[in-house]
Structures are given as C-alpha cells and as structure tokens.
Amino acid sequence: MPYPQERPRRLRRSAAIRRMVRETELRVTDLICPFFVVGGRNIKTAVPAMPGICQLSVDNLLQEVKELQVLGLPAVLLFGLPGRKDALGSGAWDREGPVPQAVQALKDAYPELVVITDVCLCGYTENGHCGVTQKGQIQNDLTLELLAKIALCHAAAGADIIAPSDMMDGRVGALRAALDGEGYSEVAILSYAVKYASAFYGPFRQAADCAPSFGDRTTYQLDPANGREAMREVVLDLQEGADLLMVKPALPYLDIVRRVREASSCPLVAYNVSGEYAMLKAAAERGWLEERRAVLETLLCIKRAGADLIITYHALEAARWLWAEER
Ligand code: PBG
DSSP: OOTTTOOGGGGGSSHHHHHHTOOOOOOGGGEEEEEEEESSSSOEEEOTTSTTOEEEEHHHHHHHHHHHHHHTOOEEEEEEEOSOOBSSOGGGGOTTSHHHHHHHHHHHHOTTSEEEEEEOSTTTBTTOOSSEEETTEEEHHHHHHHHHHHHHHHHHHTOSEEEEOSOOTTHHHHHHHHHHHTTOTTOEEEEEEEEBOOGGGHHHHHHTTOOOSSSOSTTTSBOTTOSHHHHHHHHHHHHHTOSEEEEESSGGGHHHHHHHHHHOOSOEEEEEOHHHHHHHHHHHHTTSSOHHHHHHHHHHHHHHHTOSEEEETTHHHHHHHHHHHHO
8 A cells, every 4th residue: 555655645745855856957058049030220020920929130130149148157049031023932042131141140249159059941032831831732852952051151250059840851861952052061960850730830820920821731741630740750850861850830749849859869949939938928928827937837748748958949948047046
C-alpha cells in the first residue's frame, strides 16, 4: 500500500525543496525573439492582433534589440516586409531589402547576437503564397531556385542561421547545396521540418502582410491530423542537412514536440506562434488570466515537452521577468 508511507507532498512542502526537485528550467537563453522589419526610418507600426508587437524600421529594431542584449537574450528571427510585391517575390533577394539591411546593422552593432532569418516567399509574392504559382498551382522545384537566392542574399548580409518556412519538398538540401557552393558552409539551417497548416498563424499574416489571396496552404503545410507524417518530414530534413529542427505551432502540438525530441538528437526549436500569443494577450487584457504566470508556465511547459529553444513573441517580456527572478 503506497499510502500512508508514500506522501509526494513531502517534496512540495517549501519553496526551497520544490526548487531542488524541479525538473525543467526556463532560461532567458532558451528564447528567440521574432521581429517584423520594414524599410524607411523611424517606423513603428503596431500590429492590432498582436498587442505589444510592431513592424519596425532598422533604426528602431536596433533600439529594441539593445534591451534584449542587456537581458541576455541570444537570438532574433527576422521577417521582412518589402516595399513592393511581384509574381516571383523578387523583393525577397533584394540586397537593399529590409532583412539584409537589418542583418548587417544588427551584426555591426551586436556581433555576439545570433541572427536568424526567415526564408520564404509569402511576404513578397503578390498572391501571398510561400511558393511561385503557375496555372494556379504552387511550383515546388521552381520555388527551390528562388529560395536559394534568398538564402544567399541573407548569408551575404551576415546571417548566422537561415530558417526556411515555405514547406517545399527538398528545400533543406537545395539551400545547403547553394550555401556550400558559394562558400557559406558555416551558415546553419534551422528547418521548419514540421509546420502544420494552422489557424493559429492568423495574427502573423496581419503582421507580415502575407495572407494567401486564394486557397490556403494545405498543399504544402502538414495536416493537423497527422503525427507519423511529422516523423517522415524530420527524417528527410535531417538527411538533407538540417542543423536544427522546428515544430510549429507549439501548444496544440506538444505531442509532436515530444515525438521529435525522442526521435532525434538534433537541437529542437518550438515556435510559440502568433495565435498562441494573441490568445494569452486577449485573455490577460480582459483580466481573465494572470499574464506573467500564464506566459512563464506556457514557455516552461513547451520546454518540458522537449524543446531546447522557443521562438516567442513573449520573448522580451519573459526575459524581463526571468531577469528579475534571478536577482
Ligand atoms: C510564412 C510564415 C508563417 C509563419 C511563419 N512564417 C505564416 C504562414 O505560414 O502562413 C507563422 C508564424 C506565426 O504565426 O507566428 N511562411
């Protein structure tokens, strides 16, 4: 009979004991902060569905990243909004575009900062799809050639890690070959290996102005019903040379985070996406949730599920709270 000999509450009696037996720890070094970068100067445009998040011009981005640096946050993930869009998304590999400009400025100002760039076409194509469209179809292999141009543009600007989020087949291998061919063998690839066709990207599409104008992304992103298929994507991306793997979204997919963790020793990143952020913010604004506790618990639980790193729009606030806790 376990009870009364067994009493798990003995180890919950005091804060000091609870701390000693705590299994998972959330650290500021686990967090990656996303940013939306635009051209021009002194621009700071709020994103209505993501309270606290703004589209920033490079000068303002440098200011915001300064605080992150002080708090010890190691990495940023950059998304760009181009001045113009076209059928091929050519703004994505424009060296004068917001992302390469931001990469250069950040690396100059903060050499230690790890700069990760999103590689995708959806913010740059007229129809908002992640690949090139011909006859109403997303063209996989043609898209790979364009993604390679984007990756090289970001690498030339000084990006440490490129993160393809388009979900075309074969993109990790194509990008690895392109980078190596141009002398960028040290640039790492963070693969959105497991990216689901999710409703939780809604607010992001407002922030990055990339909602598809027809159809949806179900011909390239994974079906939320599928778990085994996630494992297939992981195997393929590792074979193609991914250095880090990502599962996205995070919260409704923590079972997938756990499965990928168990299947691979590769560093694992979970993306706590815009819709997950908006839900907590909305509830907190109404006083329905205690924001700080809810955010820190959410991030901790994503780690407990198996993620090494978390991309989150809560990064700056969470870093402030963690920083204060450590003192
Ligand atoms: C674009 C991209 C999306 C996100 C990251 N890269 C949106 C989409 O696929 O529609 C979503 C991120 C978020 O919701 O926070 N390829």
